[in-house]
Amino acid sequence: MSDVTLCECFARDGLQHEETFIPTATKVALIDRFAAIGFQRVEATSYSNPKVVPQFGDASELLRALPRRDGVWYKATCANVRAVERAVADLDAGFGANEISLLVSASESHSMKNLRRSRADQWQNVADMVAASQGRFRMIGTVSVAWGCPFEGKVSADSVLEDVRRFARLGVMHVALGDTTGMAAPRTVKQLMSAVHAELPEVTTVAHFHDTRGTGLVNYVAALEAGCRYFDCAFGGVGGHPAKVKYGGGHTGNVSTEDLVNLFESMGVSTGIDLEGLMATAAMCEEALGRTLHSRVAQSGLNPLLGVAAHG
Numbered sequence: 001m002s003d004v005t006l007c008e009c010f011a012r013d014g015l016q017h018e019e020t021f022i023p024t025a026t027k028v029a030l031i032d033r034f035a036a037i038g039f040q041r042v043e044a045t046s047y048s049n050p051k052v053v054p055q056f057g058d059a060s061e062l063l064r065a066l067p068r069r070d071g072v073w074y075k076a077t078c079a080n081v082r083a084v085e086r087a088v089a090d091l092d093a094g095f096g097a098n099e100i101s102l103l104v105s106a107s108e109s110h111s112m113k114n115l116r117r118s119r120a121d122q123w124q125n126v127a128d129m130v131a132a133s134q135g136r137f138r139m140i141g142t143v144s145v146a147w148g149c150p151f152e153g154k155v156s157a158d159s160v161l162e163d164v165r166r167f168a169r170l171g172v173m174h175v176a177l178g179d180t181t182g183m184a185a186p187r188t189v190k191q192l193m194s195a196v197h198a199e200l201p202e203v204t205t206v207a208h209f210h211d212t213r214g215t216g217l218v219n220y221v222a223a224l225e226a227g228c229r230y231f232d233c234a235f236g237g238v239g240g241h242p243a244k245v246k247y248g249g250g251h252t253g254n255v256s257t258e259d260l261v262n263l264f265e266s267m268g269v270s271t272g273i274d275l276e277g278l279m280a281t282a283a284m285c286e287e288a289l290g291r292t293l294h295s296r297v298a299q300s301g302l303n304p305l306l307g308v309a310a311h312g
């Protein structure tokens with residue numbers, strides 16, 4: 001049993017803004033590989049409107065082809081009721097995701113840009129999505145821009161806390177808090193995470209930090225210290241947000257899986273990930289995208305002290 005549960009997000013958050021369509025067979029091989037090296041949660045695809053996000057036009061085809069592994073949660077992102085209906089239809093057809101994420105934004109402007117709905121309308125949407133899901137999935141409530149919005153600036157921690165309560169009232173007991181454009185810092189991470197854990201211990205928090213400003217790893221340590229045990233990451237730091245073009249902000253990027261695994265394991269926090277497999281998989285991800293990705297560990301190698309008692 002590992003100390004933390006990592007969700008490998010390369011195939012969804014990672015690929016979301018890749019302009020080139022990655023062949024379905026390549027995605028399936030990578031997702032299966034992620035599960036094979038120890039990821040118990042893998043974000044596999046999104047049931048977004050395929051006209052808006054063509055990269056996921058193959059969601060059902062991909063999930064149909066994906067071999068299942070015991071104990072692995074395959075997540076599909078859902079932004080509206082139509083998305084959940086597609087997830088249910090796939091389950092009815094004998095395949096599909098066993099985990100879905102339901103999206104809200106902590107700010108009005110981000111909600112309008114990302115989901116094309118006001119927060120109030122999206123919360124109604126979430127209630128409808130929960131009903132449409134028929135209790136057939138593990139549900140992950142996801143609050144974007146939870147530590148700051150690129151358009152509005154400060155986001156009220158009380159408002160985010162209320163969003164977590166609303167998910168819990170709807171029976172969504174896993175809630176991911178997203179630092180969508182890298183505005184969190186360790187102090188604010190600890191404050192918000194600790195407040196959620198103190199008031200809602202029955203909710204499992206998931207930390208979803210982007211490395212927009214190089215704060216991803218320190219924020220993950222802060223979340224760990226605040227009691228969070230579920231973390232999102234993506235090989236090569238791929239994905240994040242299309243900050244430059246559409247959403248304001250600068251460099252995009254998830255926290256690199258290789259770097260996060262190396263950090264946690266160096267701290268003595270077991271991730272359950274096979275370390276040799278990690279490095280080989282990083283190379284597969286680079287090959288799939290045809291470029292060098294953003295991971296210090298992929299370039300420099302794992303900490304040589306891993307597996308060795310640090311002070312003799």
Ligand SMILES: CC(C)(COP(=O)([O-])OP(=O)([O-])OC[C@H]1O[C@@H](n2cnc3c(N)ncnc32)[C@H](O)[C@@H]1OP(=O)([O-])[O-])[C@@H](O)C(=O)NCCC(=O)NCCSC(=O)C[C@@](C)(O)CC(=O)[O-]
Nearest residue numbers: 047048049052079080082083103115116144145178179180
């Ligand atoms: C925003 C919405 C939901 C508005 O969806 P909408 O209000 O239905 O509007 P629309 O204009 O997109 O839809 C019009 C047409 O598309 C169809 N349609 C509509 N939805 C679907 C669907 N799901 N699947 C298949 N078809 C769909 C719909 O049925 C209709 O068809 P028509 O009647 O014209 O033939 C939609 O445009 C959409 O899915 N957009 C993509 C949203 C998205 O993927 N955003 C990025 C998510 S990442 C994120 O939120 C951040 C996160 C999670 O990573 C955390 C973090 O970083 O902090």
